[in-house]
Amino acid sequence: MTTAAATAGERTAKAKPATMAQALGRALRDSMAEDPSVHVLGEDVGTLGGVFRITDGLAKEFGDARCTDTPLAEAGILGAAVGMAMYGLRPVVEMQFDAFAYPAFEQLISHVAKMRNRTGGAMPLPITVRVPYGGGIGGVEHHSDSSEAYYMATPGLHVVTPATVEDAYGLLRASIASDDPVVFLEPKRLYWSKADWSPQAPSAVEPIGRAVVRRPGRSATLITYGPSLPVCMEAAEAAVEEGWDLEVVDLRSLVPFDDETVAASVRRTGRAVVVHESTGFGGPGGEIAARITERCFHHLEAPVLRVAGFDIPYPPPMQERHHLPGVDRVLDAVARLQWEADS
Amino acid sequence: MTVQELPGAAAYRPTPPPAWKPLTDPAPLLPDPEPYRVLGTDAVADTDPELLLRLYAELVRGRRYNAQATALTKQGRLAVYPSSTGQEACEIAAALVLEERDWLFPSYRDTLAAVARGLDPVEALTLLRGDRHTGYDPREHRIAPLCTPLATQLPHAVGLAHAARLKGDDVVALAMVGDGGTSEGDFHEALNFAAVWRAPVVFLVQNNGFAISVPLAKQTAAPSLAHKAVGYGMPGRLVDGNDAAAVHQVLSEAVSRARRGEGPTLVEAVTYRMDAHTNADDATRYRGDSEVEAWRAHDPVRILERELTGRRLLDDEGIEEARMAAERMAAGLRERMNADPVLDPMDLFAHVYAEQTTQLREQAARLRVELDAEHDQPDGLSTDDGGARR
Ligand SMILES: Cc1ncc(C[n+]2csc(CCOP(=O)(O)OP(=O)(O)O)c2C)c(N)n1
Numbered sequence: 045m046t047t048a049a050a051t052a053g054e055r056t057a058k059a060k061p062a063t064m065a066q067a068l069g070r071a072l073r074d075s076m077a078e079d080p081s082v083h084v085l086g087e088d089v090g091t092l093g094g095v096f097r098i099t100d101g102l103a104k105e106f107g108d109a110r111c112t113d114t115p116l117a118e119a120g121i122l123g124a125a126v127g128m129a130m131y132g133l134r135p136v137v138e139m140q141f142d143a144f145a146y147p148a149f150e151q152l153i154s155h156v157a158k159m160r161n162r163t164g165g166a167m168p169l170p171i172t173v174r175v176p177y178g179g180g181i182g183g184v185e186h187h188s189d190s191s192e193a194y195y196m197a198t199p200g201l202h203v204v205t206p207a208t209v210e211d212a213y214g215l216l217r218a219s220i221a222s223d224d225p226v227v228f229l230e231p232k233r234l235y236w237s238k239a240d241w242s243p244q245a246p247s248a249v250e251p252i253g254r255a256v257v258r259r260p261g262r263s264a265t266l267i268t269y270g271p272s273l274p275v276c277m278e279a280a281e282a283a284v285e286e287g288w289d290l291e292v293v294d295l296r297s298l299v300p301f302d303d304e305t306v307a308a309s310v311r312r313t314g315r316a317v318v319v320h321e322s323t324g325f326g327g328p329g330g331e332i333a334a335r336i337t338e339r340c341f342h343h344l345e346a347p348v349l350r351v352a353g354f355d356i357p358y359p360p361p362m363q364e365r366h367h368l369p370g371v372d373r374v375l376d377a378v379a380r381l382q383w384e385a386d387s
Numbered sequence: 388m389t390v391q392e393l394p395g396a397a398a399y400r401p402t403p404p405p406a407w408k409p410l411t412d413p414a415p416l417l418p419d420p421e422p423y424r425v426l427g428t429d430a431v432a433d434t435d436p437e438l439l440l441r442l443y444a445e446l447v448r449g450r451r452y453n454a455q456a457t458a459l460t461k462q463g464r465l466a467v468y469p470s471s472t473g474q475e476a477c478e479i480a481a482a483l484v485l486e487e488r489d490w491l492f493p494s495y496r497d498t499l500a501a502v503a504r505g506l507d508p509v510e511a512l513t514l515l516r517g518d519r520h521t522g523y524d525p526r527e528h529r530i531a532p533l534c535t536p537l538a539t540q541l542p543h544a545v546g547l548a549h550a551a552r553l554k555g556d557d558v559v560a561l562a563m564v565g566d567g568g569t570s571e572g573d574f575h576e577a578l579n580f581a582a583v584w585r586a587p588v589v590f591l592v593q594n595n596g597f598a599i600s601v602p603l604a605k606q607t608a609a610p611s612l613a614h615k616a617v618g619y620g621m622p623g624r625l626v627d628g629n630d631a632a633a634v635h636q637v638l639s640e641a642v643s644r645a646r647r648g649e650g651p652t653l654v655e656a657v658t659y660r661m662d663a664h665t666n667a668d669d670a671t672r673y674r675g676d677s678e679v680e681a682w683r684a685h686d687p688v689r690i691l692e693r694e695l696t697g698r699r700l701l702d703d704e705g706i707e708e709a710r711m712a713a714e715r716m717a718a719g720l721r722e723r724m725n726a727d728p729v730l731d732p733m734d735l736f737a738h739v740y741a742e743q744t745t746q747l748r749e750q751a752a753r754l755r756v757e758l759d760a761e762h763d764q765p766d767g768l769s770t771d772d773g774g775a776r777r
Contacts, residue, residue, distance in 0.1 A: 091601075092599065115570035184514055185520050355747060356747070360518055360520055363735055366732040
């Protein structure tokens with residue numbers, strides 16, 4: 045499945061502020077229009093258009109056989125998607141919130157991730173599982189989990205997370221087109237973030253697995269993704285005052301992992317901080333730091349540091365600001381990069 | 388074996404659950420075709436007037452509580468509130484049928500049941516206010532934490548009731564779930580366990596018509612949710628969920644059955660959610676006003692009031708008294724909720740493990756330093772803006 049990438053000129057001509065939520069909706073719509081085997085299913089995705097309104101209008105345009113309100117059962121939704129994919133459809137499943145995907149883990153881990161392998165390549169499953177994730181929106185218990193490490197630890201799943209409006213569109217298109225299952229993590233606190241982007245003119249489909257340098261710099265690299273990208277961009281601006289010229293790498297895809305872009309950046313700067321809001325212990329940052337150390341050991345001027353959420357269950361909304369890594373914590377880590385062997 | 392014969396908690400010997408006897412005739416398990424009613428029928432004559440008046444007072448208070456809590460969301464005092472307006476009869480009956488030693492397993496919508504059981508109204512709201520996940524000790528009140536992931540509390544209720552029975556304690560668990568929640572795997576597994584173990588559990592499904600936007604017709608193809616009981620080998624009862632006397636009676640019978648050691652019951656209370664799913668939901672997207680209006684005629688508070696006044700058990704003065712009592716409760720709630728909760732950020736690390744890990748101690752120390760630095764900032768530079776600024 046391919047999409048004609050509009051020229052940059054065409055895009056900017058029609059561009060106006062659009063939200064990430066709109067871009068995701070548009071990606072679903074375009075995928076469904078282009079490929080009749082694409083089906084959307086989940087809780088409240090039809091009449092309501094999803095609790096975040098990402099699927100708004102799809103049931104009207106494509107009928108409720110293609111955009112289906114299912115019974116309230118995540119294991120059932122994903123399990124049914126497995127069967128649908130076995131029969132040649134391309135299901136896009138919506139999990140309502142991060143923590144409500146857990147009932148579907150059995151299907152995800154035992155079947156979605158392994159069907160290609162179990163069948164010797166005979167039966168790939170082109171399923172996209174959309175999961176709104178992360179905190180910062182004042183949600184009560186079970187509405188703010190960062191579950192990426194669980195997904196990353198499961199071979200057979202792609203794990204993708206956009207941080208910009210444009211990537212939300214491009215990466216979701218690519219995920220739906222992928223012949224492998226993709227866990228598509230949507231940073232819900234960026235749903236309403238805006239950028240100049242035209243929902244009318246299609247933008248480029250971004251292949252899964254390529255990180256991007258969002259801000260070039262020379263003194264250290266911040267490696268991040270999804271909800272923490274804006275935090276890192278702000279930190280990089282603030283660091284200028286202190287004489288730091290920070291490079292910011294947006295991973296976009298956690299599996300596959302773009303070792304090349306990350307290593308090239310760290311070799312240039314010699315210092316790295318990994319920033320994410322999921323827990324540090326057993327979290328994605330440990331894997332990333334290890335990979336950097338393996339590839340760039342001789343270029344490193346300091347240990348790779350991590351700035352992560354605390355190793356606690358996600359706190360109640362009134363306390364979440366103490367948990368989420370903010371600009372201060374990132375800058376504090378950057379300061380610690382002036383590392384001396386005996387310190 | 389009857390419950391009385393079981394050994395007491397002091398001489399704890401696990402007792403195996405009673406042996407399962409296969410049922411050859413499913414007929415006694417089947418629910419009535421129509422929801423059971425008491426108000427406006429002959430059955431009301433057999434109902435204790437004191438009970439009816441108690442139910443009325445609680446319904447009026449419950450209605451007021453829902454309105455007050457919803458108002459608090461508009462003032463930013465509550466992060467979110469899932470109102471149970473229209474469903475007060477189920478909430479109140481669930482709380483009132485239980486003995487003190489029994490346990491309640493509420494869902495996230497059942498704040499009112501917890502309050503009617505005696506929980507401090509402010510403690511009951513901490514989850515929804517956002518200061519704590521659970522603002523009370525479940526063991527003290529015998530109320531499990533209000534449960535957000537749907538239907539996951541149901542197996543817990545089964546396990547607790549089973550454990551109490553093994554210990555020889557005469558305890559019943561009542562677990563509440565919505566119509567949508569009955570589609571979850573946990574619902575099915577819980578019912579199956581309960582029936583196989585003959586656990587002293589009562590499952591109360593509040594069928595309020597919708598799971599957020601999804602109507603019952605898209606949730607189940609069964610003749611009723613109560614019918615689901617039969618396949619597991621337990622009785623299903625269908626009751627008018629807006630008739631407080633009927634819900635109370637049906638739940639009482641189910642609780643007694645459980646206490647007698649005769650096993651679980653599935654009760655479906657047919658009711659209606661008058662408000663949106665939560666204050667953040669827009670119900671006009673999935674339902675019309677006429678449907679809501681039709682249910683208004685069957686409002687649980689009004690139909691009980693009509694019955695009581697018709698039978699001269701209640702007069703204008705009594706109505707006013709109930710209203711005033713509800714107002715006092717609301718004023719107290721308002722006042723206490725208007726005070727900012729005092730929170731200690733260090734609590735983030737306090738209850739992750741019985742004993743903090745070295746890593747958590749390190750993280751706590753780091754936060755301490757940050758907080759002290761924040762505290763030392765001169766006025767105007769406070770970082771009370773989300774902690775993300777410099
Ligand atoms: C496992 C799980 N999936 C999804 C959700 C999100 N969610 C919260 S309430 C709700 C609808 C619940 O409907 P119902 O069970 O009928 O209860 P009601 O809200 O009507 O009381 C949904 C889908 C959740 N809380 N838990």
